[in-house]
Amino acid sequence: MRREHPDKDVELWCEDEARLGLKPIARRVWALEGNRPTSNGRHKFESVFVYGFGHPSSGRSRFLILPRANAACMGQALADFAGWADPDRRKVLVLIVDGSGGHTAKKLVVPPGVVLHRLPPCIPELQPAEHLWPLVREALANRVFNTLDELTATLTTRCHWLTQHTTVVAGAVGFHWATEHDGYRSI
Template sequence: MPVEVWAFDEHRLGLKPILRKVWAPRGCRPTARGHHRYQWLYLYGFVRPATGQVVWFIADGVNTALFSALLASFAAEVGAGPDKHVILVLDGAGWHVAKDLEVPEGLELMFLPPYSPQIQPAERLWPLTNEPIVNEYFETLEELDEVLAERCRSLADDQDQIRAHTLFEWWPHHN
């Protein structure tokens, strides 16, 4: 039976801008429009570091019922079931460990130690997904959703870049 090792994490993005320093001519102060509004989208990223495959979902919240549905969709997408075993490495967020979480057949959850994001390959996806939204102003969550969806599509087609960012030397390298 084939076994694949994947990693998972979620990332909160919203109408509160992500600001970064930028170069500007001496004496010129760069500006970035912003209006802090606390409305959020959540980007869910499943990554297989050995190959650079990614599966993305964008939603407007986080909870156990939604996470159960995402696990079912992910399992169907990658073919997890009685003939294929998928180990999913993730953190111990409350909705990941809830008693009423429904884990599909063929999917096994393995939890990282607390406070250890540096060993989570999926954490390395977020600088890549943030790139087109840094120093940008979005009027609505729908505008942000469109930009994120396009970025996720382009990253899904660039498995070499995903692998370069997420494949740690100690992570299983077999395909």
């Protein structure tokens, strides 16, 4: 990429989406011996999708909450990301993505300056962005939300917190192979 675009900086980013909904996320909790902790469980299948972008070297991140995971929403997320990460269009943004339908659809509109690098199938452990989701879900654990608006408000607060705490994000997505390659450090 650097040889193809010698006049531009090349940045390596990762992206993934997660479905989060009204069905509670149960986690272990401490309780006194002999006392069983209460747990809220119900089956509500309303959900939203969080699109997460992470920069492995710096920990910068961007999150969008959208109603679906499809080519149209992915195109919307990519356009928002490109405008935020490179408003002057002076960079090439290489984005590591998995092989989900929204990433491979023929109708997907990829903005100029963004290059999608698709990982081979069935290896989610190589996708740095997969490690964003435990950080996001932490704010939802052992909580019950009655509406998508309540859930979205909590998600928005958590995602904003993550964007402000780059060291937390870098610790999650900063895979060694994504932060150093060919003797260069990603910027």
